[in-house]
Amino acid sequence: MSSMFPMFVKLEARPVLVVGAGKVGEVKINGLLNSGARIRVVAVRSTDAVREWARRGEIDLDERSFTPADLDGVFLAIVATASRSLNEAVYREAQRRGILCNVVDVPELCDFFYPAVVQRGGLQIAVSTSGHSPSLAQRIRQDLEQQFGPGFAEWVAELGATRRDVLNSDLDPATKRELLQSLASRQAFEAKLAELVLAEKGDAA
Numbered sequence: 279m280s281s282m283f284p285m286f287v288k289l290e291a292r293p294v295l296v297v298g299a300g301k302v303g304e305v306k307i308n309g310l311l312n313s314g315a316r317i318r319v320v321a322v323r324s325t326d327a328v329r330e331w332a333r334r335g336e337i338d339l340d341e342r343s344f345t346p347a348d349l350d351g352v353f354l355a356i357v358a359t360a361s362r363s364l365n366e367a368v369y370r371e372a373q374r375r376g377i378l379c380n381v382v383d384v385p386e387l388c389d390f391f392y393p394a395v396v397q398r399g400g401l402q403i404a405v406s407t408s409g410h411s412p413s414l415a416q417r418i419r420q421d422l423e424q425q426f427g428p429g430f431a432e433w434v435a436e437l438g439a440t441r442r443d444v445l446n447s448d449l450d451p452a453t454k455r456e457l458l459q460s461l462a463s464r465q466a467f468e469a470k471l472a473e474l475v476l477a478e479k480g481d482a483a
Contacts, residue, residue, distance in 0.1 A: 282391070282408050290314030293351055297344050297368050298358035299324035302382055306356050309392070311336060320344050321359075346371050355379040357387075385409030394419035399431025400438060429474035437461055 292315050296307050299321035307328060310317050317337040319328060324341055332339035340348075344364065349355060355377050357368045362384075369387045372379035381387035385408075393404035394415040403422055405415045444457050460466065 282406065284393075284404065284406070286402065286404075287354075289354070291316060292353040293318065294354045294356070295320065295348055295352045296356045296358065297321065297348070297364075298360075298382075299328040299339070300358065300360070301325060303356075303358035304328050306358055306382065306392075307331065307337060310356075315354075318348075320348050344368060349375055349377060352377050356382070358382040396422045396426055398426055398428060399434050401426070401430055401434045425471075427474055427478050429477060433470055433474070 289310070290313065294310060294313075294315040294317050296303055296310070296317065296319045299307070299319050300323065303319070303321065304325045304327050307317060307319060311331070319332070319337055319339045320343075321328075321339075321341060322343060324332075324339060328337070328339060331337045344367075349368075349371055352372075352375075355368065355372045357365050357379065358381075359365055365381045365384060365387060369379050369381050378389040379387070380390055380392065382392075385391070388409065391406050391409050393406040394412070395405075396403040396419055403419075403426065405418045405422070407415050440461060441458060444454050447454070449457070
């Protein structure tokens with residue numbers, strides 16, 4: 279198997295189809311809600327949470343059986359049903375159309391995998407084992423969550439604002455580059471990490 283290519287994808291305004299809206303499908307849909315994607319869900323049965331998202335207009339929900347036409351114009355497809363034959367049928371049709379597809383918990387029917395993600399504002403750290411051991415990926419994510427506490431969200435936002443100021447300044451390119459590198463240097467990172475750890479300990483006291 280060739281190596282996976284890691285990337286972060288902009289889904290805003292792109293049509294995404296989710297087939298299946300049970301407990302597993304609900305988790306996958308929930309993970310898409312903040313992406314800005316145009317989410318359409320096709321499922322014979324749906325959880326209360328999925329119906330509520332549909333009621334609020336956050337997703338489009340069709341409570342019926344899947345048909346191949348559901349893939350018309352779709353950018354990405356996620357399949358989370360209990361039927362292997364249906365999962366395979368959706369995947370094969372997506373393959374025929376050149377649509378990236380993920381059949382949950384079936385690595386051989388996946389064009390991409392869901393990583394375990396640590397999110398702190400604009401900072402996202404994704405961990406994947408290419409489907410070999412999602413449990414290990416989750417364990418590493420938990421360790422990273424301890425290392426990168428919630429305070430990192432504010433620091434990343436501050437770095438972004440400072441970066442914009444530096445880039446818009448009249449400084450020469452070499453000085454701008456040095457300043458930007460110093461903002462995220464190992465020394466700056468370790469100093470900020472120590473500061474955040476102390477702050478979290480103070481909050482817990």
